[in-house]
Amino acid sequence: MKRIYMDNAATTPVKKEVLNAMIPFFTEQYGNASSIYVSTGQEARLALDESRQKIASIFNISEREVYFTSGGSEADNWAVKGIAYANKSKGNHIITSKVEHHAILHTCEYLETQGFEVTYLDVDEFGMVDPKSVESAIKENTILISIMYANNEVGTIQPIKEISNIAKKHKVYFHTDAVQAIGNMKIDFKELGVDAASISAHKIYGPKGVGMLYLKKGTKIDNFIHGGAQEYRKRATTENIPGIVGFAKALELAHTNLDAHVNKLNEMKELLIEKIEKTIPEVKLNGHRTKRLPGNVNFSIKYIEGESILLSLDMMGIIASSGSACTSGSLDPSHVLLAMGMPHETAHGSLRLSLGDFNEKQDIDYVVTELAKIVERLRMMSPLYKG
Numbered sequence: 497m498k499r500i501y502m503d504n505a506a507t508t509p510v511k512k513e514v515l516n517a518m519i520p521f522f523t524e525q526y527g528n529a530s531s532i533y534v535s536t537g538q539e540a541r542l543a544l545d546e547s548r549q550k551i552a553s554i555f556n557i558s559e560r561e562v563y564f565t566s567g568g569s570e571a572d573n574w575a576v577k578g579i580a581y582a583n584k585s586k587g588n589h590i591i592t593s594k595v596e597h598h599a600i601l602h603t604c605e606y607l608e609t610q611g612f613e614v615t616y617l618d619v620d621e622f623g624m625v626d627p628k629s630v631e632s633a634i635k636e637n638t639i640l641i642s643i644m645y646a647n648n649e650v651g652t653i654q655p656i657k658e659i660s661n662i663a664k665k666h667k668v669y670f671h672t673d674a675v676q677a678i679g680n681m682k683i684d685f686k687e688l689g690v691d692a693a694s695i696s697a698h699k700i701y702g703p704k705g706v707g708m709l710y711l712k713k714g715t716k717i718d719n720f721i722h723g724g725a726q727e728y729r730k731r732a733t734t735e736n737i738p739g740i741v742g743f744a745k746a747l748e749l750a751h752t753n754l755d756a757h758v759n760k761l762n763e764m765k766e767l768l769i770e771k772i773e774k775t776i777p778e779v780k781l782n783g784h785r786t787k788r789l790p791g792n793v794n795f796s797i798k799y800i801e802g803e804s805i806l807l808s809l810d811m812m813g814i815i816a817s818s819g820s821a822c823t824s825g826s827l828d829p830s831h832v833l834l835a836m837g838m839p840h841e842t843a844h845g846s847l848r849l850s851l852g853d854f855n856e857k858q859d860i861d862y863v864v865t866e867l868a869k870i871v872e873r874l875r876m877m878s879p880l881y882k883g
Contacts, residue, residue, distance in 0.1 A: 650783030651792025702746030
């Protein structure tokens with residue numbers, strides 16, 4: 497049986513170059529970067545410093561603005577909670593959108609129990625935030641805006657530069673969850689003008705369990721972990737040197753190969769969308785048609801549930817994901833699709849196919865052929881289908 501992985505928005509395999517860069521720091525140069533002895537401790541320190549320099553250079557920021565974390569969710573939590581608590585003497589109002597990752601939404605919901613006020617902005621039918629609605633929501637006590645760069649479910653790319661200019665105009669901190677955007681577009685944080693940004697390595701063919709928070713110099717934020725001098729005394733814990741080295745290598749590869757990666761994925765994405773729309777009746781492309789991530793294809797398939805589609809695809813060796821949260825024990829459909837105005841019954845039938853570097857054009861024909869068979873079979877079993 498073929499095995500075709502089309503869930504690259506969830507995670508990606510570690511590239512061999514990345515793994516090879518990491519291995520010595522598990523077995524040979526395994527020292528603690530905080531140790532003063534040369535033989536292993538300073539080797540680890542050198543690798544840490546070089547990785548930080550490499551990442552800072554790619555994003556056009558200073559080394560002191562790179563803070564390593566355990567991943568994107570931690571970076572999101574730290575940015576929102578840290579900035580909120582550090583600036584509560586100035587105000588208690590936070591602005592975000594209804595289509596954010598749960599790492600942002602659940603953090604904001606928690607802060608509401610701690611005396612903070614949160615405005616959750618509506619989006620249009622494509623999942624896009626209107627910069628005018630951001631500006632209209634700003635009040636005298638607004639201290640933070642957090643809008644994701646690109647949506648993890650439907651791939652819509654937000655007008656981050658415009659929102660950043662609005663935040664700067666009103667002297668409000670602006671954070672963006674850039675986890676899905678990194679590796680899929682050129683990003684210069686200095687030019688973008690954001691105050692904080694979250695990134696994760698495992699979305700760009702790096703290891704799991706490592707990421708970073710970009711924190712613009714002068715941004716007032718509470719420490720995330722107390723107890724040591726690591727990460728400029730902001731996040732105390734022994735540094736994950738193998739992970740950080742792998743993260744830096746994955747980012748370097750993504751930066752070097754960006755144009756080829758984007759062109760390949762855009763071409764395959766358009767082909768996949770075209771074939772699905774031509775082959776399967778009564779489907780709807782979710783997200784913005786053009787302002788979307790290069791590898792993201794998200795459809796709502798009427799009259800059937802996403803979970804049934806996923807299980808059937810899995811039996812044919814095709815790995816994908818759904819906007820439906822059934823597999824997590826919830827009967828609720830995607831909060832992103834609901835925020836875009838989609839009816840519950842349609843949102844339940846969503847399918848996300850996210851392409852990556854290891855997918856090829858020939859995968860598309862197989863996926864579309866099998867998907868068409870699955871949809872036809874499931875619809876014939878559905879009491880909702882009248883065809």
